[in-house]
Amino acid sequence: MFINFFFALKSYGVPVSLHEWITLHHALARNLNDCNLTKFYYVARAILVKNEIYYDKYDMAFLDTFKDIETTDEMLEKILEGLKKVKELHLSEEEKKQIEELDLDQILRNFEEQLKQEHYKNHVGGNKAIGTGGRSTQGAWGYNPAGIRIGQGESRHKRAVQIAEKRSFRNYSNDVTLDTRQMRVALAHLRSLLPIGPEEKLNLDATIDATCKNAGELEFIWESKEKKAAKVILMMDVGGSMTPYARLVERLFSAASSQISRFKHYYFHNCIYQDLWTDIERRESISTQEFLKSEDNDYKLILIGDAEMAPSELTWVNGAIDYWYHNDTPGLAWLQRLRDKFKDSIWMNPLPRRSWGYVQTARMIGGIFPMFELTLDGLDEGVKFLMKGKGKFFN
Amino acid sequence: MNYFKGTGDYVLSPELKDNVNVSIALARPLLVKGEPGTGKTLLAHSIADGLGKKLIIWNIKSTTKAREGLYVYDTVQRLNDARFGDRDVSDIRQYIKLGKLGEAFNSEEQVVLLIDEIDKADIEFPNDLLNELDEMSFYIPETGDTIKAKHRPIVIITSNSEKELPDPFLRRCVFHYIEFPDEKLMEDIVFVHFPDLEKKLLREALKKFYWIRQFDMLRKKPSTSELIDWIQALIAGGISPSKVEKDLPFLGTLLKKKEDTDLVNQSGSAHYGYSSSVRTRNVY
Numbered sequence: 001m002f003i004n005f006f007f008a009l010k011s012y013g014v015p016v017s018l019h020e021w022i023t024l025h026h027a028l029a030r031n032l033n034d035c036n037l038t039k040f041y042y043v044a045r046a047i048l049v050k051n052e053i054y055y056d057k058y059d060m061a062f063l064d065t066f067k068d069i070e071t072t073d074e075m076l077e078k079i080l081e082g083l084k085k086v087k088e089l090h091l092s093e094e095e096k097k098q099i100e101e102l103d104l105d106q107i108l109r110n111f112e113e114q115l116k117q118e119h120y121k122n123h124v125g126g127n128k129a130i131g132t133g134g135r136s137t138q139g140a141w142g143y144n145p146a147g148i149r150i151g152q153g154e155s156r157h158k159r160a161v162q163i164a165e166k167r168s169f170r171n172y173s174n175d176v177t178l179d180t181r182q183m184r185v186a187l188a189h190l191r192s193l194l195p196i197g198p199e200e201k202l203n204l205d206a207t208i209d210a211t212c213k214n215a216g217e218l219e220f221i222w223e224s225k226e227k228k229a230a231k232v233i234l235m236m237d238v239g240g241s242m243t244p245y246a247r248l249v250e251r252l253f254s255a256a257s258s259q260i261s262r263f264k265h266y267y268f269h270n271c272i273y274q275d276l277w278t279d280i281e282r283r284e285s286i287s288t289q290e291f292l293k294s295e296d297n298d299y300k301l302i303l304i305g306d307a308e309m310a311p312s313e314l315t316w317v318n319g320a321i322d323y324w325y326h327n328d329t330p331g332l333a334w335l336q337r338l339r340d341k342f343k344d345s346i347w348m349n350p351l352p353r354r355s356w357g358y359v360q361t362a363r364m365i366g367g368i369f370p371m372f373e374l375t376l377d378g379l380d381e382g383v384k385f386l387m388k389g390k391g392k393f394f395n
Numbered sequence: 396m397n398y399f400k401g402t403g404d405y406v407l408s409p410e411l412k413d414n415v416n417v418s419i420a421l422a423r424p425l426l427v428k429g430e431p432g433t434g435k436t437l438l439a440h441s442i443a444d445g446l447g448k449k450l451i452i453w454n455i456k457s458t459t460k461a462r463e464g465l466y467v468y469d470t471v472q473r474l475n476d477a478r479f480g481d482r483d484v485s486d487i488r489q490y491i492k493l494g495k496l497g498e499a500f501n502s503e504e505q506v507v508l509l510i511d512e513i514d515k516a517d518i519e520f521p522n523d524l525l526n527e528l529d530e531m532s533f534y535i536p537e538t539g540d541t542i543k544a545k546h547r548p549i550v551i552i553t554s555n556s557e558k559e560l561p562d563p564f565l566r567r568c569v570f571h572y573i574e575f576p577d578e579k580l581m582e583d584i585v586f587v588h589f590p591d592l593e594k595k596l597l598r599e600a601l602k603k604f605y606w607i608r609q610f611d612m613l614r615k616k617p618s619t620s621e622l623i624d625w626i627q628a629l630i631a632g633g634i635s636p637s638k639v640e641k642d643l644p645f646l647g648t649l650l651k652k653k654e655d656t657d658l659v660n661q662s663g664s665a666h667y668g669y670s671s672s673v674r675t676r677n678v679y
Contacts, residue, residue, distance in 0.1 A: 019566050023421065032417045042410040043417050050565035052428065052572040218474065 005044075008061040014054045023047050037066065053376070231262040231298060233342070237305030238267045238280055242350075264299075266291075270309040270321050271331035272338065288334060292341050300386045301338065301345035303369060307362040308351065314361055332364065339368050344391040346382045350374040370394045397446050397505075397549070405434065405441035406584045411571055415442060418569040424510075424528060424550035426565070429573030432618025435553040439509035442551065449506045451548075453495035455515045461523030464496035464510075465533050465542075487537050496524075497542055500531060505546035514554040521564035529567065576619065578605060588623050589630065599639040600626055607649060607659055617649040624648045 009016050024047045027033065033040040041062060049058045206221035213219075236242075266286075267277040275285040312319045314332040339345060347369035349356065356362040356371065365371065370391065372382035385391065399415045401407055415438075418425035427435045443450035453464055469490045477484045493501060499508040513521060527533050531544035552568065554560065576584060578601055585597060604622050607613075617625075628645040638644060643659070650656045 015562070017566055023423070027417055027421055030420055032413075032420055039413060042413055046414045046417060046569045046571055050426070050560075050568065050570045055572065216478075218471075218478075220471070 002065060005061065005065040008064050009048065009058065012057040012061045014049060014057050014061065016048045020048050231296070231300065232264075233295070233299045233301050234263070234265040235272065235276070235301070235303045236265065236267050237270060237303075238282070242270075242306055268305075270305070271313050272334045273320055273325070273327040273331055274329065274334070288337075292337060295341075297341055297343070299342055299344075301342040302348060302382070302386075303338075303345070304348045304350075304374065306351050307347065307349055307356075307365045307371070308359050309361050311360050311364070314364055332368075335365065335368050344386050344389060345369055346386055346391065347371045348374045348378065348382060353378075399442055399445050402441045402445045404444075404587055405437055406580065406587055407434075407438065407441070408574075408576075408580065411438070411573065414569060414571045419549055421569065422547050424552050424568045426552045426554060426560075426568040426570045427573060428554050428556055428570070430575055430616070430618055431555060432620040433573045433575060434619060435573060436509065436511055439507060439511075439551040439553075442549065443507040446507070446549075448549070449502070449504070450509060451495055451499045451502075451506050452509045452511060454511045455513050455520070457515050457517075459516045459520065461520050461527075462494075464494040464524070465527065466494055466497050466535055467492045468537055488540075491535060491538060493542070496527065497533070499548040500533075500542050500544040502548070503545065506548050508548040508550050510550065510552045512555060513552050514556060514560065518559075518561070522561050525563060525567070575608075581619070581622070584619060585623065585626060589626060592626065592630070593636070595636040596629065596634075596639065597626070599636045600629060603639060603643060604649070610655075610658060613650070613655050613658065614652045615650070615655065621649050 006016065006021055024044055027043055027047060028040075033043045045055070045058055049055060201223055203221045203223040206223070207219065210219040210221055211217065267280055267282060269277075269282065272288060274288050276288050276291055278284045278286060309321065310319075313321055314335075315330050317328060317330060318326050319330060320327050347365060349362065349371055350373075351359075351362075353373050356366060362371070370382075370385060372378040372385070397419050399412065399419065401412055415425060427438060429435055439450060439452075442448075468487075469492060473484055473487070473490045476482045482489065496508070499506050528550065531547050532541055534541050581601060581604075582597065585592065585601075600622070604617065604625070608616050610616075625645060625648045628648050629639065632644065634644050643649075646656055646659065650659065
């Protein structure tokens with residue numbers, strides 16, 4: 001009946017499977033949604049969507065499919081359209097008591113009858129039928145404690161379409177820029193793909209030896225095997241056009257250092273020359289030449305920068321952006337040296353991918369390093385690229 | 396038919412309550428995610444309380460293997476016993492100890508099983524449990540026994556999303572993401588913990604709390620459990636609402652990192668704090 005919802009979800013990129021779709025129908029067959037579109041919205045979301053980053057896409061698909069559907073809530077609104085609000089009714093205590101004696105079942109029956117007879121249109125101030133301001137048991141702004149309240153003021157039950165329209169999960173979507181927690185999740189790929197830490201294993205030979213020496217008293221020898229750990233170097237562009245992203249990138253660093261045991265980080269401004277800065281204010285530095293000589297080449301190198309600068313900063317001797325800084329070797333050559341040393345390297349760019357083609361320097365750097373967007377998706381993609389060792393086959 | 400209505404000491408949103416009932420009715424595990432400190436683990440306690448069932452908790456650690464949840468075959472004990480002839484070692488059954496999952500299957504009555512922080516374990520861990528959770532039974536090759544659930548346990552799984560969970564596993568779950576409670580719901584939650592709390596103090600504390608949470612730059616945002624600690628401290632210290640409004644006493648209960656405390660202290664007024672979010676361009 002609403003199979004188009006399934007395809008709408010698919011087309012928005014929510015990974016739903018037939019398995020889940022059938023589960024949803026099981027749930028509907030048992031009326032777990034109480035014949036209510038709002039509940040259906042939540043039940044279907046719980047069954048079909050398994051990650052909060054897709055909630056926003058689910059909302060959009062839901063809107064597409066159910067925007068124009070007529071629900072019971074809307075019928076009530078139509079009833080109200082036929083009514084006009086009049087002044088609130090003032091009743092004596094005695095009258096109030098009389099009204100309180102009516103019981104709910106009776107009222108509900110009455111209400112249904114009224115609905116059938118379509119009495120509701122433009123009815124004001126009566127005592128029995130639906131209307132406003134009257135003492136009847138149905139309608140708004142009247143007085144009857146046992147009465148049925150129709151859409152008065154704020155409804156407690158938000159309509160599902162309105163909830164979807166709010167799109168309150170937009171920030172959880174996986175194409176917005178990152179916060180610390182999300183970055184940690186993405187960086188965990190670096191760790192999770194390479195098992196680290198000791199693993200306990202029984203050393204059979206040593207156990208037999210030790211047991212023999214112990215005159216047959218059992219003695220177990222466990223050995224811990226250290227596995228290869230992810231080793232990561234992060235280099236980050238700070239200052240200038242990167243200033244707006246500095247805080248963001250700083251958070252990336254703080255997330256990274258808690259995830260990866262062997263982790264080093266350096267800073268640069270626009271491009272790397274003979275000095276690598278070790279602090280964000282760029283006062284302390286080490287020599288890039290020394291760095292290239294001394295580090296192991298099995299580090300994964302992640303550079304972060306917007307790659308947006310004057311082409312001369314990459315290609316000229318003394319082209320560095322800071323007037324006091326003199327470089328004998330053009331930046332591009334330094335980048336190439338880094339690339340030659342660390343085969344597993346990527347460049348993360350906080351600017352959206354579509355803009356890279358318009359920035360000449362971004363294209364130049366993109367020819368040296370594989371470049372990815374600094375979003376959750378991009379980071380995921382980049383980290384997977386690193387871990388699969390695809391870097392060796394780039395250019 | 397089990398129907399969970401909630402319990403007095405745990406405030407939950409109607410959507411979460413519905414999802415709990417959906418997962419019970421469909422006999423599928425309920426996977427709960429959400430910020431730390433939003434009461435994921437407490438949910439299982441509340442369900443067990445509300446339905447009057449026993450709760451079995453399986454805490455997952457980074458070294459936990461799926462098999463440990465089913466059973467452990469204590470070979471070392473058996474080897475030791477063999478040397479002294481204390482027990483009849485040919486009876487392997489006495490060296491088989493059921494894990495938490497096995498315990499839940501073997502229970503005479505229906506239980507609530509909480510698998511806490513499933514994302515801590517190895518990435519393959521949830522996949523290893525697929526069949527067991529589907530069929531609610533497992534086979535012990537050492538004894539040739541099959542342990543089959545007498546009553547399908549109600550399974551609640553929590554995750555902090557430190558790792559992605561595998562798709563086949565996710566397909567079998569009902570998923571709920573606990574949103575951070577808004578001020579209205581938060582008031583209810585706090586009142587459950589402190590029934591005679593002064594309204595004015597609560598309002599000031601909540602105002603400050605949500606103001607602090609607005610900072611995008613925080614390394615760790617304070618959560619519900621930290622708010623409750625903070626209010627406890629405010630009550631114990633006899634702090635007046637006006638003092639909470641003016642400065643932030645006992646900030647250490649809310650913020651656990653020095654950088655965060657500095658950040659909040661630096662940005663004196665609420666206005667500045669908001670505009671120093673990351674998304675603001677701040678070029679000098």
